[in-house]
Amino acid sequence: xxxxxxxxxxxxxxxxxxxxxxxxxxxxxxxxxxxxxxxxxxxxxxxxxxxxxxxxxxxxxxxxxxxxxxxxxxxxxxxxxxxxxxxxxxxxxxxxxxxxxxxxxxxxxxxxxxxxxxxxxxxxxxxxxxxxxxxxxxxxxxxxxxxxxxxxxxxxxxxxxxxxxxxxxxxxxxxxxxxxxxxxxxxxxxxxxxxxxxxxxxxxxxxxxxxxxxxxxxxxxxxxxxxxxxxxxxxxxxxxxxxxxxxxxxxxxxxxxxxxxxxxxxxxxxxxxxxxxxxxxxxxxxxxxxxxxxxxxxxxxxxxxxxxxxxxxxxxxxxxxxxxxxxxxxxxxxxxxxxxxxxxxxxxxxxxxxxxxxxxxxxxxxxxxxxxxxxxxxxxxxxxxxxxxxxxxxxxxxxxxxxxxxxxxxxxxxxxxxxxxxxxxxxxx
Amino acid sequence: xxxxxxxxxxxxxxxxxxxxxxxxxxxxxxxxxxxxxxxxxxxxxxxxxxxxxxxxxxxxxxxxxxxxxxxxxxxxxxxxxxxxxxxxxxxxxxxxxxxxxxxxxxxxxxxxxxxxxxxxxxxxxxxxxxxxxxxxxxxxxxxxxxxxxxxxxxxxxxxxxxxxxxxxxxxxxxxxxxxxxxxxxxxxxxxxxxxxxxxxxxxxxxxxxxxxxxxxxxxxxxxxxxxxxxxxxxxxxxxxxxxxxxxxxxxxxxxxxxxxxxxxxxxxxxxxxxxxxxxxxxxxxxxxxxxxxxxxxxxxxxxxxxxxxxxxxxxxxxxxxxxxxxxxxxxxxxxxxxxxxxxxxxxxxxxxxxxxxxxxxxxxxxxxxxxxxxxxxxxxxxxxxxxxxxxxxxxxxxxxxxxxxxxxxxxxxxxxxxxxxxxxxxxxx
Numbered sequence: 001x002x003x004x005x006x007x008x009x010x011x012x013x014x015x016x017x018x019x020x021x022x023x024x025x026x027x028x029x030x031x032x033x034x035x036x037x038x039x040x041x042x043x044x045x046x047x048x049x050x051x052x053x054x055x056x057x058x059x060x061x062x063x064x065x066x067x068x069x070x071x072x073x074x075x076x077x078x079x080x081x082x083x084x085x086x087x088x089x090x091x092x093x094x095x096x097x098x099x100x101x102x103x104x105x106x107x108x109x110x111x112x113x114x115x116x117x118x119x120x121x122x123x124x125x126x127x128x129x130x131x132x133x134x135x136x137x138x139x140x141x142x143x144x145x146x147x148x149x150x151x152x153x154x155x156x157x158x159x160x161x162x163x164x165x166x167x168x169x170x171x172x173x174x175x176x177x178x179x180x181x182x183x184x185x186x187x188x189x190x191x192x193x194x195x196x197x198x199x200x201x202x203x204x205x206x207x208x209x210x211x212x213x214x215x216x217x218x219x220x221x222x223x224x225x226x227x228x229x230x231x232x233x234x235x236x237x238x239x240x241x242x243x244x245x246x247x248x249x250x251x252x253x254x255x256x257x258x259x260x261x262x263x264x265x266x267x268x269x270x271x272x273x274x275x276x277x278x279x280x281x282x283x284x285x286x287x288x289x290x291x292x293x294x295x296x297x298x299x300x301x302x303x304x305x306x307x308x309x310x311x312x313x314x315x316x317x318x319x320x321x322x323x324x325x326x327x328x329x330x331x332x333x334x335x336x337x338x339x340x341x342x343x344x345x346x347x348x349x350x351x352x353x354x355x356x357x358x359x360x361x362x363x364x365x366x367x368x369x370x371x372x373x374x375x376x377x378x379x380x381x382x383x384x385x386x387x388x389x390x391x392x393x394x395x396x397x398x399x400x401x402x403x404x405x406x407x408x409x410x411x412x413x414x415x416x417x418x419x420x421x422x423x424x425x426x427x428x429x
Numbered sequence: 430x431x432x433x434x435x436x437x438x439x440x441x442x443x444x445x446x447x448x449x450x451x452x453x454x455x456x457x458x459x460x461x462x463x464x465x466x467x468x469x470x471x472x473x474x475x476x477x478x479x480x481x482x483x484x485x486x487x488x489x490x491x492x493x494x495x496x497x498x499x500x501x502x503x504x505x506x507x508x509x510x511x512x513x514x515x516x517x518x519x520x521x522x523x524x525x526x527x528x529x530x531x532x533x534x535x536x537x538x539x540x541x542x543x544x545x546x547x548x549x550x551x552x553x554x555x556x557x558x559x560x561x562x563x564x565x566x567x568x569x570x571x572x573x574x575x576x577x578x579x580x581x582x583x584x585x586x587x588x589x590x591x592x593x594x595x596x597x598x599x600x601x602x603x604x605x606x607x608x609x610x611x612x613x614x615x616x617x618x619x620x621x622x623x624x625x626x627x628x629x630x631x632x633x634x635x636x637x638x639x640x641x642x643x644x645x646x647x648x649x650x651x652x653x654x655x656x657x658x659x660x661x662x663x664x665x666x667x668x669x670x671x672x673x674x675x676x677x678x679x680x681x682x683x684x685x686x687x688x689x690x691x692x693x694x695x696x697x698x699x700x701x702x703x704x705x706x707x708x709x710x711x712x713x714x715x716x717x718x719x720x721x722x723x724x725x726x727x728x729x730x731x732x733x734x735x736x737x738x739x740x741x742x743x744x745x746x747x748x749x750x751x752x753x754x755x756x757x758x759x760x761x762x763x764x765x766x767x768x769x770x771x772x773x774x775x776x777x778x779x780x781x782x783x784x785x786x787x788x789x790x791x792x793x794x795x796x797x798x799x800x801x802x803x804x805x806x807x808x809x810x811x812x813x814x815x816x817x818x819x820x821x822x823x824x825x826x827x828x829x830x831x832x833x834x835x836x837x838x839x840x841x842x843x844x845x846x847x848x849x850x851x852x853x854x855x856x857x858x
Contacts, residue, residue, distance in 0.1 A: 044638070047656055048850055061818075063643075068747065068816045070701030097673075097703065098634030101644050116701050117746060118634060118646065118816075131700060159819050166822075174850045175656025176821040179748075182638045182649035183818060205527030205547060209473070209611045214492075215530050217547070220611035227476055227604025244526075271560060272499030272545050274526065317546060318497065319608075345853045347776075387497045387547075389490075389612060390588050392605040393595075420849045421477055421603045424774045 016271070016293030018300060021363050021400060024291045025332060031290055033309025034261060036195075036337045040188045043181045046173045049191035050233075050338045055167040057184040060157035064101060064120045069152040072112040072134060072141055073125035079147045087135070087142035096120060112141055121153055128152035160184060170339055194235040195337035197330065198256035199226055202268035202277055203317065204243045221266050221319050224389075225326055231419035233345045234262065234334045244274040250283055257284070257307050262333050264326075267317030270301040281305040281312050289314075295362035295403065298386030299324035318387040324365040327398065327416070347417045349397070351379035356408050359401040367395040368415055370422075379415055396422040445700070445722025445730060450757060450792050450829060453723045453733065457758060458765070460719055462738025463690060465624075465766045469617045472610045475602045478620035479662075479767045484596040486613040489586035493530060493549045498581040501541040501563060501570055502554035508576045516564070516571035525549060541570055550582055557581035589613060599768055623664040624766035626759065627685035628655055631697035631706055632746065633672045650695050650748050653818075654755055660848035662774045663691065663763045673703040679712055686713070686736050691762050693755075696746030699730040710734040710741050718743075724791035724832065727815030728753035747816040753794040756827065756845070776846045778826070780808035785837050788830040796824040797844055799855050806855075808844055825851040 019027065038052035067073065074090055082088040094105045095114035107113050107124035115121060115128055127147045134141040160166055166184065167177055173191070181189055199222045207216035209223070222239035229236045237260055242252045249268065256263045268277040269292070282288035284307045292303035292314070299321035303314040313329045315322040335344035351370050358364075368379040384391035397417040407413060417423060448456065467481035496502065503519055511517040523534045524543035536542050536553035544550060544557055556576045563570040589595055595613065596606055602620070610618055628651045636645035638652070651668035658665045666689055671681045678697065685692045697706040698721070711717035713736045721732035721743070728750035732743040742758045744751040764773035780799050787793075797808040813820035826846040836842060846852060 044652065068814060070699060070704075095702075098632065098646060099672075101634070114702070116703055117699065118632070154814065154816070159817050166819075172850055172853050175653050175660065175848060176818065178656055179649040179653035180818055180822050182647050182652055185638075185647065187639060203527065203547075205530070209614075210616055217527060218611050218614065220608040223473065223611055224604050224608035227607055231604065243528075270499060270546065273524075273543070274545060275499075347852045385497060385583065387583070388588050389605065389609055390595075393609050419604060420852065421601055423776045423849065423852060424601050 016301060018293040018295040018362070019291055020295050021328060024294045024304065025328060027291050028304045028306070028311055028329060029332075029336070031287060031306040032311050032333075033306075036339060037193045038190050039193045040190055042188050043178055043186055046181070046189050046191060047175055047178050049173050050340060051167055051169050051171045051173060051189065052192045052339065053190045054165045054169050055181065055186065055189065057160045057162055057164055057166045059184055060162045061160035061183060062154050062156055062158065065156050066118060066120055066154055067115045067128040067152050068117060068154055069128055069130050070117045071115060071128040071130040071152060073107055073115045073121050073128050074112045074143070074147060075107060075109060075125060076127040076147050076149045076151070078110050079129075079143050079145070082143050082145050084144040087144040089137065089140045089142050091140050094122070096122060126150065126153070172345070192338045194233060195261035195334055196259065197226070197229045197234045197236045197262045197264065198260035199236060199239040199264050199266065200249075200252050200256055201239060201241050201266045202244065202249060204274075206241050208241060221317075221322055224319065224392075225264065225266065225315065225322060228323070228326055228419060229330060229334065231345070231421065232331050232334045233338050234330075244268060244276060246276045246280055249276055249280040253280055253284055253307070253312065257310050257312065260310075261337060262311055262313070262330060264313040264315055264330060266315045266322055269303055269314035269316060277314055278303060281307065281314070294325075294328065296324060296328070296400070297360070297362050297364055299328075299365060300362065302328065304329055319389045320365070320367070320386045320391060323392060345420070347420055347423050348414050349377050349417065350412055351377035351415050353407055353409055353411050353413060354378050354380050356406065357381050357401065358406045359403055362403055364401040366399050366401050367391055368397060368399065369394050370396045370415060377415075379413065392418070447722040447724040447729060447791070448720055449724050453720045454757060454761060456720050457733045457735070457740055458761075460716055460735040461740050461762075462735075465768060466622045467619050468622045469619055471617050472607055472615055475610070475618050475620060476604055476607050478602050479769060480596055480598050480600045480602060480618065481621045481768065482619045483594045483598050484610065484615065484618065486589045486591055486593055486595045488613055489591045490589035490612060491583050491585055491587065494585050495547060495549055495583055496544045496557040496581050497546060497583055498557055498559050499546045500544060500557040500559045500581060502536055502544045502550050502557050503541045503572070503576060504536060504538060504554060505556040505576050505578045505580070507539050508558075508572050508574070511572050511574055513573045516573040518566065518569045518571050520569050523551070525551060555579065555582070601774070621767045623662060624690035624763055625688065626655070626658045626663045626665045626691045626693065627689035628665060628668040628693050628695065629678075629681050629685055630668060630670050630695045631673065631678060633703075635670050637670060650746075650751055653748065654693065654695065654744065654751060654759075657752070657755055657848060658759060658763065660774070660850065661760050661763045662767050663759075673697060673705060675705045675709055678705055678709040682709055682713055682736070682741065686739050686741065689739075690766060691740055691742070691759060693742040693744055693759060695744045695751055698732055698743035698745060706743055707732060710736065710743070723754075723757065725753060725757070725829070726789070726791050726793055728757075728794060729791065731757065733758055748818045749794070749796070749815045749820060752821060774849070776849055776852050777843050778806050778846065779841055780806035780844050782836055782838055782840050782842060783807050783809050785835065786810050786830065787835045788832055791832055793830040795828045795830050796820055797826060797828065798823050799825045799844060801855060806844075808842065821847070825855055
């Protein structure tokens with residue numbers, strides 16, 4: 001008989017009270033008492049972040065009336081009669097480059113000033129003719145057509161007006177948004193803070209990757225959940241490992257709750273004799289565990305509690321179940337911290353099922369492998385045990401099917417991709 | 430008259446020889462002499478990278494025959510006659526937890542062993558009955574139905590066979606692939622090296638962001654190109670700034686070519702008197718500039734050269750033109766370094782045009798703003814000057830239209846999104 005080294009639960013008949021997916025999430029969100037926070041970040045580091053405020057431009061773009069061509073600034077009226085047979089000669093009285101701003105150069109009647117692309121347009125000029133269109137001739141240029149008022153000129157504020165809103169609260173910042181912020185001389189910008197996610201893997205059998213004990217199991221599920229959380233917009237903290245020991249679990253949980261906005265355990269929340277996590281959550285304070293059991297397959301032993309107003313998610317130890325519970329509880333919490341709707345940062349695609357799928361009395365966490373079928377995406381259900389990581393490697397995304405639902409071959413459904421990497425991945429097929 | 434402080438070009442009638450998009454890219458690729466390189470990276474840092482080799486599993490998963498439920502390991506034949514009215518009693522002779530592997534525990538006739546989820550199945554047992562399904566009774570358990578052979582048991586190697594290929598060369602690694610690699614005890618993995626991109630912005634008028642000289646222009650276009658390159662899979666080096674000075678441009682280019690796999694200049698490649706970049710590229714060695722002028726709008730002054738076998742891309746100084754040339758030249762070079770096809774890491778979507786667009790004698794770099802129209806994506810063309818960054822902020826992606834093409838309202842076209850951030854961005858609409 002194997003030795004019994006750790007304390008164990010005595011109520012071997014623990015019963016799960018199954019909640020629907022919606023009940024489970026709503027019960028949790030109703031009890032979470034912390035609020036999303038914003039922070040200032042340097043503009044250069046803001047790509048991928050979500051704006052927590054409207055951004056108003058403090059200046060005009062262009063800052064001054066400028067030309068966007070290499071050419072000659074002139075008075076358009078001087079060229080009104082110009083034709084190829086009888087070009088107009090204008091005397092070149094100066095040259096202006098972008099770095100010369102501000103300038104005192106002026107253009108009078110029948111004069112021209114060379115202006116380099118991006119340079120300010122001298123007072124008196126109202127148009128710029130391109131350098132390729134004129135013939136230089138002894139300190140003059142010859143213009144052989146009428147140049148329109150405003151030709152090749154951009155007015156100050158034409159692109160961005162001082163005081164106007166250039167980016168809206170709730171937007172995800174892209175490289176071009178960052179460039180625009182830099183262009184209006186913003187050095188930092190207010191974005192929603194990424195929620196910190198503390199992960200605690202529970203189990204005597206676990207060992208950290210790299211600690212090559214062949215009799216132990218590598219703690220790779222924490223890396224998976226951390227990787228998914230990072231893609232969803234959270235900041236995962238270094239994952240912690242704890243054995244099946246009530247005291248140690250409680251201590252790790254307490255520390256995690258003090259450091260992170262979202263805490264999640266992996267394993268130790270089922271009905272076995274060493275499933276000590278729910279008791280530890282309850283021991284830490286009120287209300288403790290508020291959801292234990294969800295009417296979904298796989299992953300029905302998932303649960304959630306609240307301690308110090310912060311959510312503590314109990315992810316099952318099976319990898320597919322843990323992933324289900326990540327998308328059920330943690331992804332919405334991340335979205336909420338980022339001021340985003342339910343969709344969040346995860347891409348979705350519409351796809352056509354290539355075979356029938358059915359849910360039973362509970363919801364179904366349907367894994368699918370998506371392929372580009374030429375005429376849109378085709379979703380093939382991926383079946384397999386709740387503990388088979390290979391099914392998640394084969395799949396690209398998921399959908400939650402309501403209870404007692406039958407979807408037939410050819411039905412369209414919306415698939416949430418596991419992460420944005422899936423999109424490039426499935427493009428390679 | 431503004432002063433003339435720097436050397437300038439004398440051939441003011443520089444003529445561009447326009448190549449088609451395809452000619453321009455092919456001419457460049459034919460002369461590039463460096464080769465993509467692979468590198469080993471720690472598995473934990475491999476998400477988003479592209480595999481440069483097939484990965485073979487060095488071990489079985491599960492490593493041993495295990496149960497994936499908390500329950501009792503037994504001999505199925507002992508339960509063949511079990512019915513609720515007449516349950517079979519089996520003596521519990523031990524208990525096994527995952528951390529106990531390897532075990533010597535055995536199950537004989539009419540015995541059972543408690544096995545925790547993930548634990549090894551003792552010799553002699555061929556099935557596991559769930560803990561919820563039995564009634565404990567004085568050192569025994571009562572089983573009230575026949576348990577099938579193999580029930581709740583996963584055989585060694587059932588998920589992953591030792592020696593089998595688990596991930597293929599060319600795959601983009603996702604969080605679940607990383608977890609699988611960790612699970613088979615891989616600590617590092619061979620991926621394609623991200624090509625380094627050196628960016629040199631050219632122009633007397635430019636100043637680095639944060640150096641708040643209001644008479645100067647912030648070098649934000651380099652940040653835009655660096656941001657796009659990062660998303661496309663490159664490693665952008667810190668952008669350099671150089672004034673319109675042939676000697677300094679040449680020196681910066683030389684340094685950049687020694688450090689990076691791809692070099693790009695921004696600005697200084699048009700036909701103005703201070704457009705000194707092409708001469709600098711030619712001065713550095715053979716073949717020098719091999720493309721100057723592309724039949725595309727905007728961005729026809731773009732060019733490319735090769736020095737020391739490495740590509741030197743001349744991006745125009747106008748931001749939309751520079752972005753066009755990034756997608757024309759640099760994105761394909763990045764894809765090639767990453768062992769990817771033309772699509773690379775950039776997402777594409779099919780969208781329906783909401784108005785007519787026409788190209789003229791050259792190709793058109795068509796910017797579009799994509800909206801989710803309920804029944805698929807709708808693409809609205811975004812027009813505006815080649816130097817208007819705001820048009821890129823309004824847009825999500827682009828398509829290259831061939832010359833003399835007319836697309837009508839309702840036509841479908843494939844749009845390449847500027848970066849993967851666009852996908853989440855447009856999901857928020």
